[in-house]
Amino acid sequence: MPFIVPYLGYIAAAATVVGAGVSAYSSYATGKTQQAIANYNAANQEKNAKLQLMQMQTQANLQKQNAEAQFSMRQQEAQAKFNNATSIENQAEGQDRINRANLEKRRTEMERQQASTRAAIAASGAVESSGTPLDILAETAGTIQRDQEEQHYSDNLQRSQLYREAQMERLGGSLALAGATLDRTSEVVSAGLNGVAARSSYLAGMRESTLTRMGGKAAASAGKINAGATLFSGIGSGAGYAAKYKAT
Numbered sequence: 177m178p179f180i181v182p183y184l185g186y187i188a189a190a191a192t193v194v195g196a197g198v199s200a201y202s203s204y205a206t207g208k209t210q211q212a213i214a215n216y217n218a219a220n221q222e223k224n225a226k227l228q229l230m231q232m233q234t235q236a237n238l239q240k241q242n243a244e245a246q247f248s249m250r251q252q253e254a255q256a257k258f259n260n261a262t263s264i265e266n267q268a269e270g271q272d273r274i275n276r277a278n279l280e281k282r283r284t285e286m287e288r289q290q291a292s293t294r295a296a297i298a299a300s301g302a303v304e305s306s307g308t309p310l311d312i313l314a315e316t317a318g319t320i321q322r323d324q325e326e327q328h329y330s331d332n333l334q335r336s337q338l339y340r341e342a343q344m345e346r347l348g349g350s351l352a353l354a355g356a357t358l359d360r361t362s363e364v365v366s367a368g369l370n371g372v373a374a375r376s377s378y379l380a381g382m383r384e385s386t387l388t389r390m391g392g393k394a395a396a397s398a399g400k401i402n403a404g405a406t407l408f409s410g411i412g413s414g415a416g417y418a419a420k421y422k423a424t
Contacts, residue, residue, distance in 0.1 A: 214392020225381025232374030243363030257349030
């Protein structure tokens with residue numbers, strides 16, 4: 177039996193070294209597995225960050241395009257009001273010329289009628305400077321004057337109403353354009369802020385993926401260190417067993 181003792185020592189030493197090697201490999205493999213998982217998670221984080229960036233940038237661009245489209249449409253509506261105001265003003269000017277022509281024509285016709293009345297009085301032998309003929313002529317002249325004043329007042333009132341309508345149309349166009357400009361500015365600024373938020377979110381996701389990858393790398397390094405320490409410890413223990421049994 178004594179000759180078996182040294183071999184038992186070698187066997188124990190070898191078993192200790194083998195066990196240490198298995199334990200070291202397990203630590204190393206665990207570290208590599210953790211690193212692989214970390215790299216996979218980091219890749220997913222980067223992918224998600226890029227997808228989110230693309231989505232948010234697309235939304236910001238769509239928001240900006242929609243703002244420009246809305247502004248263009250409302251700008252056209254405002255321009256239509258401006259054009260309508262100009263058309264009303266042109267209508268007022270044209271109607272004013274027609275009214276002046278009609279007023280002149282009406283005065284000429286009434287003066288012709290007055291001349292006919294004066295001729296009829298003269299033909300009758302009556303004196304138009306006194307009595308009933310004078311009253312008739314005075315009344316006729318007064319009628320002509322009142323008619324001219326009434327027509328002039330009516331024409332001016334119509335002209336003023338048309339110009340007032342044109343002013344309201346132009347004011348409505350100006351207010352619509354101002355509102356459209358304000359809305360577009362607000363939407364464009366909001367789209368810009370969303371773009372900045374998208375970029376910030378993307379950078380945050382990339383930093384998170386970097387930290388995840390660094391954590392995996394640290395785990396792999398720790399596994400290597402633990403593996404080396406375990407292996408050296410096992411070798412030392414194995415050598416100790418061998419020396420002990422050899423001395424025995």
